[in-house]
Amino acid sequence: MTEILAVAVITVLAVVAPGADFAMIVRNSYLFGRRTGLLAATGVAAGVLVHVTYTMLGVGLLIASSTVLFTVIKVIGAAYLIYIGVRTFRTKGDVEIDLTAGTELTPFAALRAGFLTNVLNPKTTLFVVSTFSQVVSPGTPVAQQVGYGLFMALAHLLWFGVVAVFFSQERMRTLMLRAQKVLNKVIGTVLAGLGISLAFAPAH
Numbered sequence: 001m002t003e004i005l006a007v008a009v010i011t012v013l014a015v016v017a018p019g020a021d022f023a024m025i026v027r028n029s030y031l032f033g034r035r036t037g038l039l040a041a042t043g044v045a046a047g048v049l050v051h052v053t054y055t056m057l058g059v060g061l062l063i064a065s066s067t068v069l070f071t072v073i074k075v076i077g078a079a080y081l082i083y084i085g086v087r088t089f090r091t092k093g094d095v096e097i098d099l100t101a102g103t104e105l106t107p108f109a110a111l112r113a114g115f116l117t118n119v120l121n122p123k124t125t126l127f128v129v130s131t132f133s134q135v136v137s138p139g140t141p142v143a144q145q146v147g148y149g150l151f152m153a154l155a156h157l158l159w160f161g162v163v164a165v166f167f168s169q170e171r172m173r174t175l176m177l178r179a180q181k182v183l184n185k186v187i188g189t190v191l192a193g194l195g196i197s198l199a200f201a202p203a204h
Contacts, residue, residue, distance in 0.1 A: 006135045007148050014127045015159045020081055021124075023190050024117045025160045027088060028110060029167040030183070036110040037164025043114025045157035050119050051128040052149030056142075060129035074122045074199070081195030084117070089188025118156075128152065 021044050029037030054060055063069050105113070118124055131152075136145060166172065 003135060003137060003140065007131060008151070010127075010131055010135065011152050011155050015155045019123060020117050020121050020191060020194050021114070021156070021160060022163065023187050023194075024084075024113060025163050026167050027184075027187050028105070028113060029164040030172070032105050032110070034164060034168035035107075036105050037168050038161055039105075039107055039110035040114035040117075041157055041160035041164050043111040043116075044118040044160055045114075045153040046111070047115045047118030047121075048124065048128070048153040048156050049149065051124055052132075052152060055128050055132050056145055056149065060125075060132060063125060063129060073120075073125060076120055078122075078195040078199035080116060080120045082192045082199075083195075084113075085188045085190070085192030085195060087188070088191060089185050114160075 025037055025040055025044070028040045051060075054063075063073065132145070132148075136148065
């Protein structure tokens with residue numbers, strides 16, 4: 001029971017801590033609407049499953065012990081965050097968004113945005129790998145480990161689903177769209193800042 005509680009607490013704290021996933025969901029929800037935000041949240045959850053899968057297959061231990069491999073993942077993830085951050089920062093603030101005119105991202109693009117933001121984030125790699133290597137016992141049944149992984153993904157889906165619903169509400173969305181020039185610069189700065197901090201963070 002202690003192991004289960006530890007995994008649950010670590011997961012919840014990791015999920016609710018603001019980061020790249022949060023910034024991405026907020027941006028997609030207020031800019032393109034609820035469906036896009038929820039699809040992005042689904043993409044984030046799918047990204048978590050990727051981390052869980054390679055960790056359970058033992059690749060996570062290799063990443064944790066290889067400075068070069070982790071550095072490669074860190075640089076790729078940092079570059080992606082900086083890219084979307086700069087692009088968001090440069091987005092014009094006076095663009096009118098009409099959801100009935102088909103201005104939403106396609107379902108695939110929305111899923112891809114959430115998936116890439118999560119799967120390329122070294123912090124998620126460290127979260128999953130460290131949880132499985134430090135909290136989960138080697139003797140824990142595989143089925144139970146799979147349950148932990150599914151719980152991690154579900155926690156991300158539920159939390160970011162709530163975030164998407166909140167920031168896509170008509171009143172909230174109207175207020176945010178009115179201030180989208182400032183919001184784009186703030187969110188873009190946060191994303192790029194996260195990318196830069198990851199790029200210069202120690203490999204271990």
